Structures are given as structure tokens and as C-alpha cells.
Amino acid sequence: MLKKERQAYILQKINLHNKILSGVISEEMSVSQDTIRRDLAELEQVGKVIKVHGGAMSPSFHYQTWSFDDIYARDAKKEIARKAVTLIEDGMVVVTTGGTTIIELAKVLPTNLKATFFCGSVPAICEYMKHPNIEIIVIGDKLSKNSRITVGHQAIEQIRSLRADLCFLGINAIHPEFGVSDNDWDVVVLKKAMIKSSQKVVGLSISEKINTIQPIQLCPLDHINVLVTERTPFDPLLHDLRKKGIQPL
Amino acid sequence: MLKKERQAYILQKINLHNKILSGVISEEMSVSQDTIRRDLAELEQVGKVIKVHGGAMSPSFHYQTWSFDDIYARDAKKEIARKAVTLIEDGMVVVTTGGTTIIELAKVLPTNLKATFFCGSVPAICEYMKHPNIEIIVIGDKLSKNSRITVGHQAIEQIRSLRADLCFLGINAIHPEFGVSDNDWDVVVLKKAMIKSSQKVVGLSISEKINTIQPIQLCPLDHINVLVTERTPFDPLLHDLRKKGIQPL
């Protein structure tokens, strides 16, 4: 077998699986690992692969995973925000959680929209502040450094004494069986209160989080009225959720 | 599993959920926590994550910066902040108003200072958030767009139920006869409550505001214990105020 053939084979494998192990390839082609390593060295010179301990990876994969300068899946979140914002009508009282998706929502609010927003997330509030016609009610309490959102009894009380038309819920994990789940107890308690205080609950979730589970259950699926993702409403990924009564947007 | 794969997985998790716990990840991938910690250390080196006790979080969460570019008399305010910060001791409960001087104060807080800050000013809270050891209690209520501070009955109630060691008061006008005055009714009510709830009241004011009057009286001079300006304590400008019992710093 010629060297070029071998290298072509290696490239094909890498394009297929994004990575290879020197050991596996050397066995598959019954040559020594040294040979494979030398091939990889050459291919790296030309920029076709990236060598790592134990094998090599696709440079595109490498690039992809290592160059988030920005918010993860920002485009998807922008798309979600664009769709979600259509649900807000003038004069509504809206309560929102925090999270990067909510921030994108805050950024695309129409400037002429007149509404009242209840929110305990500092970054979200900062965005809301930029809109001239929006009234902001800050939910006050201890500020959780992790989530940059206020949590605690006082916050819960404040939410309880509120009847919102709409609740925008940043969703961390949603699953057809286990419903909506999250990983921070304080935040879960807060979100529960928000759901209870709202007529209509809108979940915002990038599709990646669909069919995933987090340690703490927030609510069963039927508490969520509308789920906004970057996919179209009839995407097969949403099929199970739609069957369970979720209305995708 | 390759090291880079693991790190890519960690990054994805962090981008999805904003934080991870070393223990959880190490179980998910069945490697030791040491390995995860070392991965996190590497990722931190490259600035991809921020290590915290027990795991790591997304850096975009940590370094959200605010640019208040055109602050009037910033140098004077910086000097005031430097002096004022010496009054805070470990373990104190501090309540502060908003305003650019308070923001400068927030910026010069020693990183090792452990204290609790009550505050309703969004920009100030953003600054406080950058300090790892400070506990922040957000005073919640309607957000005044002008002053970017929460005002209203709920805020007053929250302040009333509080006993602070120290109150840092951004001062808009101070006069030997008319005392401290301001121009926003909501803010005045709020500051009054803060004064009442604090052992010691520290006014922060650039010298330019000394001997000026604003429409609404906030309090007589004797409610202010210490006045911090950019001048030295024995500056002639402060003479009248000192004679009235104010202690300049």
C-alpha cells in the first residue's frame, strides 16, 4: 500500500469521524504506529489534520470547538428571540428569567413596545434599560453570583404578588418524559414561582437542549404553553413534545 | 477518549449551562476529578473558562463590562472613592445609593474585602458583581430610567427592614444651612430610608457641589456623619460644614 493511499484513507477517516487514534489506524492497515504518526506529521504540516496525544483530529472540528469568542449558538438564540418577541403585545405585564437567550430577546424588543417587565437578572435588566418605553420592575433579593439573578424568599414573595400575562422562561433542559429541568435549586424555585404567577408560559430553548435532562425537575411539560426554538414548528425533533401538548413556535 | 475531545465536551457543557461541576463531569466521562481540574486549568489559561470552587463557569458570564465613558470630574470621584473605601471593614453591612461616585467606589473595593452590600442601582450592582467576596442584596422595585435605581414603596420597605453599619450616600447638593438636598422625589424618599437604617452615614460629594442647593431637602446636616470630598479635610471650603459638626475625610 502506498503512502499516499494510506494518507488518503486517514483523511477520509478523519472527515468521517472528526478524529482517529494512531493505534486503531495502524492495526486497520497493518503498519506500525510510527508510520501512522509520520503520516500524521506530514498531514499536519499541510494543515490537513491536527495532531493530538494519541491520534489526530479534524482541523474544522478543532476550530469549531475552540473558537467561541461569543455567546454559544448566538444565531440560534437570535432566531428564538425574533420569534418570541411576536408574542408580546402592548400593555402586557411580562416576567422573565435570565440567561443569554433572554438577553437576545431583550435586544430585539421593538422600540415602540410599551410593556412592563418583571425581572431579577442583572444583565437582562441592563438590556431592558435601553428601551425607552418599557417599564422595569426589578425583583430584589440576594444576588446569585453564578446566575447573576436575584434569588431567595423575598424574590419569591415579590413574584407571588404578581399576575403576569406572559412568562419567558430560559430553559436549560427539556424532555418529553421528565419535563423541564435545571441545575440550580434557587433558580428552580424562582422559575416555579414565575410559572405560577403567569397566564401563559413561554419556554425558550435552543434545539440542542431538547431531550436533555438536568438534575432538578422544574415542572412537567404541561406547565409550558409555548416552546420557542430555532427550528420550525414541524421539525421532527419537536414531534414528541408536540404530541405531549407543547405548542412549538 | 482524547484530551481535546474531553475539553471540547467541557466547553460545550459550559456554553450550554454556563457552569459545570468537576464532579459531575468526571463521572460523566469516567475520569478522575484531577484530570478534569487539569483540563479546566488549561482552558482557563487560554481564557475559555473561569475556574471556581467546585468547577468552572463561562467567562462571558464573568466579564461583562460596562462603559461609562463620559463621567464628569472622574479624577475627583476616584480620589473620593479611594478615601471612602477605607471606612469599610470586613463583615460590614453597607447600603449605597447610585451615581457615578458610588461606581468609582465600587471599582476600588479591595478584592479581599468581605462585606454585604445593599443596593438598588443597576450600574453599581454591575460593578459590585465583579468582586468575588462581596455579597450583594438587590433592592427591588420599579426601576427609574433617569437614575437607573429602583424606587418605590417596596424598595423603601426593604430598606426599612435592614440595619446597616454604613451608608454611602451620593450627594447632589450640600449646604451649611439647608443641609443635603436633591432633585428627584423618589430618590429622596429612598435616601431618607437608607439614612434611617444605617449606623453611620457617609456622604460622597465632589467639592463643586458644596454650598449648593437643590429643590428637595433630603436631610439636615446633622444626619451626615462623614463627608468625603476630593479636598483635604482642612480645606477652607469645608470650614463651614466642619463647624456644623460634619467630619470631613
Added chain:
DNA sequence: CTATATAATGCAAATAATTGCAATATAAGT
């Protein structure tokens, strides 16, 4: 303060990479 959990450090075992060297294969020129 005390108890518990987490972090940092040094060490040892396992695995992988590198290098020099010898054997073999390939190519080129006569």
C-alpha cells in the same frame, strides 16, 4: 471553631512521541 469538601502537589505507572539505526523498497542513471 469544627467538619467536610475541594484544590494543589509530588509521585509512579501507563501510554505516546521522538530519535537513531538498520533493513527494505523504490527510483534514477549508466
Added chain:
DNA sequence: ACTTATATTGCAATTATTTGCATTATATAG
């Protein structure tokens, strides 16, 4: 075809990396 020069390959010894464990230090929570 024969010889020589060059390239490729496998092997062994050396070196570097990675990983887990034990120990000690540090931080967090009650």
C-alpha cells in the same frame, strides 16, 4: 540489468505526556 542514491518502514531506546493516587493545604458550610 546493475549500481547507486534516496525514500520508506519497522524496531529499540530515550524522552515527554498523560493520568490516577496519596498527601497536604485550603476553602466552604454548619
